[in-house]
Amino acid sequence: MSIRHGLLALLERGTMYGYQLRAAFEESTGSTMPVNIGQVYTTLGRLERDGLVRPLPENEAGQRPYEITPAGRAELARWFANPVSRTGRPRDxxxxxxxxxxxxxxxxxxxxxxxxxxxxxxxxxxxxxxxxxxxxxxxxxxxxxxxxxxxxxxxxxxxxxxxxxxxxxxxxxx
The missing domain is CATH 1.10.287 (Helix Hairpins)
Structure with missing residues (x-):
């Protein structure tokens, strides 16, 4: 699963901060595809850079939630609408x-x-x-x-x- 698109799909449910996204991702995959928190925040940074998510002000606990943008919704819709290509497989x-x-x-x-x-x-x-x-x-x-x-x-x-x-x-x- 694409971590990038997985995070967008989770943010489509509502705003979440990094640890919530990590927990929701692992819950969705039965913890069979663990993702470390550093990867979540790195991916969020790239999604923000690309205009697909935006950070919201920190909450009282110092956590910064993110929300999906209209461009993020369009990217997510494209991902769901297109089949996964198996041509670019990693080396086995x-x-x-x-x-x-x-x-x-x-x-x-x-x-x-x-x-x-x-x-x-x-x-x-x-x-x-x-x-x-x-x-x-x-x-x-x-x-x-x-x-x-x-x-x-x-x-x-x-x-x-x-x-x-x-x-x-x-x-x-x-």
Missing amino acids: ELTIKLALALTTPGVDARAVLRRQRVATERQLQELTGRTCAGHGEADLSWRLVLDAMVFQTEAELRWLDHCETTLEREHPDR
Whole structure:
């Protein structure tokens, strides 16, 4: 999730200061995507610079709430209206690790695959053991985040199966 757009979506609910935004962000994602407070304030600074949020006067506790601007609402609407592009994906460490394991002398690629499988299966067990208590939008949000994590982990297991099968078929001696 884009922290930038996540904060805009949270500010669409109403004014909040940094710690409230951090707590609301983590609540919305079931604490599966933690964000540190420094990242929240850095992002707020950029959003303010870009005219998407504006700070309000400090409250009696010395906290500075922020509100979304009309330009911020337009940016948020654009974000929600457009699909997420998967073309600019960050590098996937596991893919790189397996590719290099196959071409690095002295590395047992099958052992790398086995260790990853054990770790991925353990992660899947942990994810499927999590539950959502209560009802409401925050719980629905959390359930959907959890579902996405489970599906991604299952997809990784299927990909590891494919890697093992391909390696066995093409290099039975490795």
